[in-house]
Amino acid sequence: MKKTILTTLIGGLLLLPQFGCEKFLDVDPAYTQDADNYFNTPVDYQRALTGAYDLMQGSFLSVWIGEIASDNTIAGGESVTDTKGLHEIDDMSHVAVNQELRNVFRWNYAGITRVNFIMENKNKIDFAGKENILAQASFLRAFYYFELVKFFGDVPLVVDKRLGADQVTSLDRTPKAEVYKQIEADLTYAASKLDWTAAEKGRVTKGAAIALLGKVQLYQDKFDEAAVTFQTLIDQNLYSLIPNYNQLFTVANEGHKETVFDVEYTGAEGGGYGCLICLEGNAGPGFQGIRQYKGPIYGDGNSYNLPTKNLYDAFAPTDIRRDATILDIDAFIAKQAKPQDISYAKGAGGHTGYYNNKYIKKEGEIGLPDNDLTSPVNYKVIRYADVLLMAAEANARKASPDENKAKTYLNLVRKRVNLSDVTSSGQTLVSDIWNERRLELACEGHRYFDLVRTKQAATSLTGFVTGKHELFPIPQVEIDLAGGNWKQNPNY
Numbered sequence: 001m002k003k004t005i006l007t008t009l010i011g012g013l014l015l016l017p018q019f020g021c022e023k024f025l026d027v028d029p030a031y032t033q034d035a036d037n038y039f040n041t042p043v044d045y046q047r048a049l050t051g052a053y054d055l056m057q058g059s060f061l062s063v064w065i066g067e068i069a070s071d072n073t074i075a076g077g078e079s080v081t082d083t084k085g086l087h088e089i090d091d092m093s094h095v096a097v098n099q100e101l102r103n104v105f106r107w108n109y110a111g112i113t114r115v116n117f118i119m120e121n122k123n124k125i126d127f128a129g130k131e132n133i134l135a136q137a138s139f140l141r142a143f144y145y146f147e148l149v150k151f152f153g154d155v156p157l158v159v160d161k162r163l164g165a166d167q168v169t170s171l172d173r174t175p176k177a178e179v180y181k182q183i184e185a186d187l188t189y190a191a192s193k194l195d196w197t198a199a200e201k202g203r204v205t206k207g208a209a210i211a212l213l214g215k216v217q218l219y220q221d222k223f224d225e226a227a228v229t230f231q232t233l234i235d236q237n238l239y240s241l242i243p244n245y246n247q248l249f250t251v252a253n254e255g256h257k258e259t260v261f262d263v264e265y266t267g268a269e270g271g272g273y274g275c276l277i278c279l280e281g282n283a284g285p286g287f288q289g290i291r292q293y294k295g296p297i298y299g300d301g302n303s304y305n306l307p308t309k310n311l312y313d314a315f316a317p318t319d320i321r322r323d324a325t326i327l328d329i330d331a332f333i334a335k336q337a338k339p340q341d342i343s344y345a346k347g348a349g350g351h352t353g354y355y356n357n358k359y360i361k362k363e364g365e366i367g368l369p370d371n372d373l374t375s376p377v378n379y380k381v382i383r384y385a386d387v388l389l390m391a392a393e394a395n396a397r398k399a400s401p402d403e404n405k406a407k408t409y410l411n412l413v414r415k416r417v418n419l420s421d422v423t424s425s426g427q428t429l430v431s432d433i434w435n436e437r438r439l440e441l442a443c444e445g446h447r448y449f450d451l452v453r454t455k456q457a458a459t460s461l462t463g464f465v466t467g468k469h470e471l472f473p474i475p476q477v478e479i480d481l482a483g484g485n486w487k488q489n490p491n492y
Helices: 042-068 084-090 099-120 130-152 176-193 206-219 223-234 284-288 309-314 320-325 329-335 384-397 403-416 426-440 447-453 476-481
Strands: 006-010 014-018 073-076 259-263 304-307 326-328 354-356 379-383
Touching (some): 042 073, 042 284, 042 379, 099 130, 099 476, 130 206, 176 206, 206 259, 259 384, 309 354, 326 329, 379 384
């Protein structure tokens, strides 16, 4: 997604569109590039939409946090002071001053404001295809707001307009129920206008909108509605589980039938550690790679987001997903023809002996010009296995459970990896579905939020405090920039 429209960020909420700037904290004159001299051609709308997609590149950070905050991975890295915010999240000591959480806040609001810039000018001209652009933009706004609600709960809701600096200080946090209402409205509109197939790789489709709508409903415990939504998607028979689980996360096999929606990375433009959102590649694989690695198959990396023994042991030894998900580095080296020629280093930020095999730098999957930060590996936002497991849960938890359907969808996922059918019922069935989600989707960013929404976090996570850690703190700098009128989340 080529950067065409870039934005100035003041705090996390005030964003003023401009061209040619890669720094989110540079403050240029307000509305340097505005509707008076833009949105005059269909190309202008397409470019603005590309700019709105661009902020999805920051999804890798949400994926990291969704795993590091859980029992699936630890922060890792060079040291406990390198990317300090991740280590604080890892041990549940995070507070309102945390750069990683601020990045989540401001990057998602940057995406929202780029969408609102389009919506603010949606009626300026008419042209064929505009409705599809607005539908894509609506999906993106829903996606960004959903990320914010998952992390922070009540957040300021701004729709179809941008705000000036004088307006931000009078804005309050919006109850999350109202934010969810807007998310559902945006996704419903997107699903009604989008096609089942996209004209261009990486664009959202009707299927993506329906799947995300079902997920949003599931997160609100709207199980009956979610079951209907997921069934609408399943009945289309457009998606299927690919036979080989090991091929799910390879660059060569991207765009397969299990893909409902990916964040598309090209790996064709470099950047630096000072502005990870400026990259055109996925920073995750490089960060999660093996520190100072010298050997076959893999590339070196920074040893962040390392799977735990707890996760490794959660898999049955016969479950092929274990080794597809987790690289046991010492076992791998021992199996090579010349193990004595292979070496790696352990980071002082923690070492488990395991690496995220789904999103790790591999030979032949190198981005340019900076292969440390610009991997071309896509981030899978929603894949069909996730849809099936969410549908299973919705059917098992709705007012009048349909356990046969729940088990059908659960067992489809298990059959793909040659596991026996689940025959349980009641709460045991629900727990089996939750456990399957952990194994099937491990290291994909879902675990922490699944534990929170299902109220398992307090019993699963060391250091988790009920009534506090269900949400992350609103970044203090954003509260200050809003004039101090935002109430912080409880117990921070």
